[in-house]
Each structure stands twice: as structure tokens, then as C-alpha cells.
Amino acid sequence: MVRKLLSGIVALILVAGFIMVSVQAMAAEEKKPEQFVGILAYRTGPFAAGGSGWSSGKEDFMALINARGGIAGKIMYKWEECETAYNTERGVECYNRFRDRMAMVHPLSTGITYAVIPKATEDKITVISGGYGRADASDGRVFPYVFTTPTNYWSQNTAKIKFIAMQEGWDGKDMATIGKYLKGLKIANLHIDIPYGQETKPILDAMSKKFGFQVRHFPVPWPGIDQKAQWMDIARRYKADWVINRNWGVACTVPLKEAARLGFPREKMLGVWWCGSEEDVLPAGPAAKGYRSTAFHGAGQDYPIVKECIEKVYGAMKGNISFTRVGSVFWSRGFVAGIIDHEAILTAQKKFGVKVLTGEEFRWGMENLNITAERIKEIGAEGLMQPVKNTWEDHEGGGMVFIQQWDGQKWVMTGDVISPMKEFVRGMIEESAAKYAKEKGITPRTAP
Amino acid sequence: MFYRECSNFKDSYASDMAIFPIPLDRWGFIVMLFMAFVIVPLFASEYFIANIIIPFYCFSLAAFGLNLLAGYAGQVSIGHAAFMAVGAYASFNLYGRLGVPLIPSILGGGLISAAVGTLFGLPSLRIKGFYLAIATLASQFLIEWVIVHVKWISGGVFGTIEAPKMFVFGFAIDTAVKKYYLALCIMALLMTFGKNLVRGQLGRNWMAIRDVDYAAEIIGVNLYRDKLTAFAVSTFYAGVAGSLICFCYLGAANIEGFGVMVSFALMGMIIVGGLGTVLGSFLGAGFFVMLPIAINQSLGSFMEVVPADILANIESIIFGGLIVFFLIVEPYGMARLWHTIKEKMRLWPFPY
Secondary structure (H helix, E strand, O other): OHHHHHHHHHHHHHHHHHHHHHHHHHHHHOOOOEEEEEEEEOOOOOOHHHHHHHHHHHHHHHHHHHHOOOEOOOEEEEEEEEEOOOOHHHHHHHHHHHOOOOOEEOOOOHHHHHHHHHHHHHHOOEEEOOOOOOHHHHEOOOOOOEEOOOOOHHHHHHHHHHHHHHHOOOOOOOHHHHHHHHOOOEEEEEEEOOHHHHOOHHHHHHHHHHHOOEEEEEEEOOOOOOOHHHHHHHHHHOOOOEEEEEOOOHHHHHHHHHHHHHOOOHHHEEEOHHHOOHHHHHHHHHHHOOOEEEEOOOOOOOOHHHHHHHHHHHOOOOOOOOHHHOOOHHHHHHHHHHHHHHHHHHHHHHHHOOOOOOHHHHHHHHHOOEEOHHHHHHHOOEOOEOOEEOOOOEOOOOOOEEEEEEOOOOEEEEEEEEOOOHHHHHHHHHHHHHHHHHHHOOOOOOOO | OOOOOOOOOOOOHHHHOOOOOOHHHHHHHHHHHHHHHHHHHHHOOHHHHHHHHHHHHHHHHHHHHHHHHHHHOOOOOOOHHHHHHHHHHHHHHHHHHOOOOHHHHHHHHHHHHHHHHHHHHHHHHOOOOHHHHHHHHHHHHHHHHHHHHOHHHHOOOOOEEEOOOEEEOOEEEOOHHHHHHHHHHHHHHHHHHHHHHHHOHHHHHHHHHHHOHHHHHHOOOOHHHHHHHHHHHHHHHHHHHHHHHHHHHHOEEEHHHHOHHHHHHHHHHHHHHOOOOHHHHHHHHHHHHHHHHHHHHHHHHHOOOOOHHHHHHHHHHHHHHHHHHHHHHOOOOHHHHHHHHHHHHHOOOOOO
């Protein structure tokens, strides 16, 4: 028995060694210089649906560029994955593992983002937390190495309020009249009770004061599998007009079932973008029909660039995820992040020349990033993403929010593309960033 | 001989009470100390020190804290990560906002954690076994809730704190190696203290309580006092470990990093490592901290040939399989394996 086991192990080691040698032989064939990208993925753990989709989308985009012959035809993408399981400690370990080789990092979790911001600023590595992380990092004066491109949570929530006003009859243009439509509305902010979930409370409170609607926060204890009591409160006692679903993972799905049980219209529920994927609504079955969520990018396979990716990457059997998930919301999010990073690299290469970029050079590219509508059309991503224009002060860039609706089969873009209340959000961001700068003793930059 | 005493007769109190009765252990310990204080900082890479060794020390300390409670005193706690959080947040507030010097604030974080731990130890006076375990689970959720919701405690923005710049007697602790020495010194001192504690009267009382509590009471052990001291000392260790994680390892602390899964991992560490042993705390922490990273790193070589999603799950499969393997091979933990090896060597060449 033991002998059999031992010989089995020896055989396995031999096979593994053989594979490793052949892998190295394969790697030796490539001659072009490589831009290294470290990917902090979480394909295991409670949030694997989000993590696997995102990192595969990003990798598929890089594979597409490599299939085209590399960045500007001269530099190949090279990436390695490090599994974090959404765990902050593992994430920091992964960051340090890649630190000397990479120019930028997507931490992919609010906890990891907080932990790596001070380190990355010291190491001159660009941190991109697109659609998560700390909203006040959009202030480039205090956070030189952190970007929230293309948008952050606070912008998203102002867009949500605008969307609600539009549904109540507002024309969507004149900010002076928005208060009339919002007055007296009861909005329930159903949030998961962890720092991520609480992050939007201040901006909702500030808006309710300004526009005269009521907002009440309903905390859901982690991990949010049971939300019966909250829903009884929302639907029966508080009698909410609108519900903002700010959850994560399985907690996103539960409200749909509870709302169906209590007869609360799903059309009046508006999800955060992390609650707006196929994985969130499919388990709820028919109860999810009509539910809307925000997004900062499109989804689906009907874009020229996605089609090209399917043809060149999946056609060559080099895809990073099962084909059925290509074009899903989380996959598209990673894919769009890949496009934005790639455009930043191209921007930086215009100044520094075609070479492997350092963190500082990449940061310059991010700060001077300008993806216009024409450029989006040119790369074949029209409708997939929004225009982005960063400056050294504004690290958010876009801020536009899409609204999508679940029709029972797939997510459909409703065509509403809503701009956030830019000045309002900016004021709060600057205030919060100034507080952070004071706490940490950072002198905000006054020039790029 | 090197690995056994030449006879079982002890002729002085000193030799009878020695921590390491055989030379193999004595020399081994000195070699380990030499490795930790000289070889590792000199030759290991910064990545290795900052991401593998420092968390290993922190979790060894935390696991030893839980071992004092569960392994020595027999009181199960499955909310121990919360006490690490108390230590982290308390010492952050002491150092970063109240201006207490670094070392006193790390120890102070431990003391505050001990105070909270004693409070949550009160149920142990009336209930035991599984029932106590569930009661301690409450501490996990209560403490998490309080830290998230009381903004005064969580200080920074959204329940996440960032460690300020650290100074000990005006000496800046900024590089990985300096943080390593800080963590090592505190860990080594507390481990030495703990090892002697369990050899003394208090430790013996705890073991008596663990084995048969009413019998211990009959022979004069004060159950109330000793159970609560077990909670206090254990959560003190957890608190110091938590603040070391915040200051020396992550440089930041987030309440999500001290969730219930960390409590389970701590429990796993002492069970796989060995209940009621100091060595077991180290082995268990090493198993849980280093092994997943080692598996992950070695699997990285297959990145090009195996799909990434399968690779990520293989790590969990191998790790889980190894836990089962070690528990089947030695239910009393890895420390017991070492003990068995030593016993066999004592009787060599005729071991039984």
C-alpha cells in the first residue's frame, strides 16, 4: 500500500517536472520584451463568481492584444495570477510577491485596497480600484498613485438618485427642479453591514438633506443570508418607495426573493454594480425579473472587440474561463478594465517611447488618459464602455453610470446613461481626502 | 548521547525542572534562535521576511494564546479572532491617537483585549464544552459589530485603520527587517513567559481543570479565578498578536481581516499542531500560514498549461487533503509526531 502510494507520488513528480521543463522551453521561444501584470484573483471563497469573471476578462483582453502581436506590436503582455480568496492577508502577500515586477495593480477588494495604498505609494506602483475601494481616492492631489477610474461609489449613488427622480417624472436635465420630484420619497438603503456597505451612507444622508427625500439605512449582518426582518420593516412598516440593494455575493440575491415574497415590486429595486451580475439574479429565478442595477460598462458578446476576442483567443483555445461566461457582467468588467489599462499604456508610450513601463510612467499615462467616444468606436467597444478623461487632480475620469434591467433571461441596457452630480460628489471627496491627508500628514500636491 | 539522557535519574532540582531535558532539544533550540535572530534577517529576502515569517510569528503567538485556553485550560473559544481585532484597534488608538509609546501600546492593546476577554469568559463559570463554544462565538459577532459601528474606535475611514509611522525610543521602525525584529522580540519574550507560566502553579491548575474540573475543585483549585485568568492570559496573547499584525505585518487593519474564518483557522492551527503544547502552536501556525502560500507558489509553475480556475481550486484541495492526512496519521497533532520520534530515539535501537 505504502509502496504503491510512494511510487505514485514519484511518478507524479516526474510528470510535473517534465511539464515544467516543457513550459520553460515554450517560454524561451518568445523574444519580445514583456510588460508584466500581476493579477490578484479570487477564484475560490465566497465571492468567486465576481473574482473569476473579472480576472478572466482582464486576462482575455491581454491575450487578445498578444494575439494581435503585442502592445504596439513590440511588447507582449505577461501575467501571473495570485489567489487571494478575497482575504486581505493573502492579498498583501500577492502584492509583495509581484511588487518588483509590476507597474500597476488592481487589488480587487476594498480591504486589500486599503492595505496596499500606503505601500504602493511608497513603491511607486499605480493602484487602480475601478468601481470599488475608497471613493475619496478620486482626489489625485492626496492620492497620487491611486485611481478610481472610471467611477466610484459616491458618483454611482448620486446617479441612482437622479435615476429615481427620472422615474418619478423628472426630465433628467434641470437640476433646479429635481427636488420637486424627490420630495417626500422614502428610500431604503439596504446595505451589508461591513465597511464596504456603509461607505455610501454619508452621501445618501447629504443628498436627502439637500433634496428633501427620506432615507433610512437597513443594515444586513454579514453574510446576509437572512434578511426577513429587514424586509418586513422595509415593506410593511417603513413602506419604502425605492430600495437600494447594496450587498455583495449571496446577500445580493436574498432581497429579490424576499421582495417577491412580500410583493414589493422588483422594478423599484436598484442594485449596486456588484449586485448586478448574472450570478446574482439567476439563483432567484423568476423573482428577479424586472430588477434593475447600475453598471459602468456594458455586457454581452455583441461588440466588435469582444467578437474579435472570441475569435482570436477562444478560437485558439487560449481562453481563461468557460466560454458560457464570456460576455457576462463580471467578465466584461475585467475586460473593460483591460481596455482602460491598455489605453493608459499607449498614452504613456507616446511620451516615454515604446518600452516596458515603470509604475511612475504608467501613472503618467493614467493621469493623461483621454478615451474619447471616437476612440471607443475605433477600438470597437461602442456601448461597452464610457468615455474617460483623467487629470492630475481628478482620478475618477468618467463617472457615467449605466442602468441595466434583468428581463428574466439576460441583462438588458435600458439606455439610460446618467451623469453623476459631479460638483456635489467632488466637494465631498475633497473634504474626505483632506481629512485623510491631515490624519496621515500628507501635503496635497499643487501641481502635476 | 545527543538525543537522550544517559539515564532517567535526575540528581538535582535544576535538571528535574529543565525545559529541555535532552541535549537534542537544547541544542536545537539554540540553533533555532540563532536562525531567527541572525540567519533569517541576514540572508532571507525582504519578501520572505515580510510575508511569510512575520505573519508566521504573529499567528504563532495567537495560536499559542488560544492553546493556553483550549489546550491547557480546556475552555474552547471560537471567537478568538475578535480579540485579535480588539488588540489591533486598541493599540492603534493608544499609539496613533493618544500618543502612548509603541511597546506600551502594543502591550496595552493586549491588556485591553484581556479585559474584554475576561468579560466574555464569564459564561465559562456556568457552562462548558460545546455550550461554552457557542457562547464564545457571540464574542466574535458582538466585537465585530462594535468595532464597525463605533466610529471612535475604528478611527480612520470605514472601519479600516492604517498604522502610523513607528518609533521605539526615537528609532524608526520602517523596513521589513526592523519590523521583523520587533515582532520576533515580542513574540520570543511572550512565548518564554507563556512556557514558564504553564509549567508553574497556574498552568498546573489549568491542566487540572481541563482534565476533570470537579476533581480539581475538590483538591483546592479555585475554578472561578483560574478559568477567568485563563481567558485573560489567552486573550492578552491574542490581542498582542492582533496589534503585531496591524503594526508589523499589514501596516493596516480591517475588521474583515479578523472574521470568524480566522477564528476557525486558529482553532485548526492548534488542533493540527497539537493541543496543549508550545511546539504545536508554532507547527500549526506554520502549517496554516506557510503551506497555502507554498502550494500556491509551486502551482504557479503550471500556470501556462492548467486553466487558472482549476489551479486556484487545487490549492484548497491539497491544503484540505493535508489537514485530513495529518489528523489521520496523528490525531494528537504534529507536535505529538515529534514527541513520538524522540521517544523512539531514546529507546533506539529497540524502539517499540
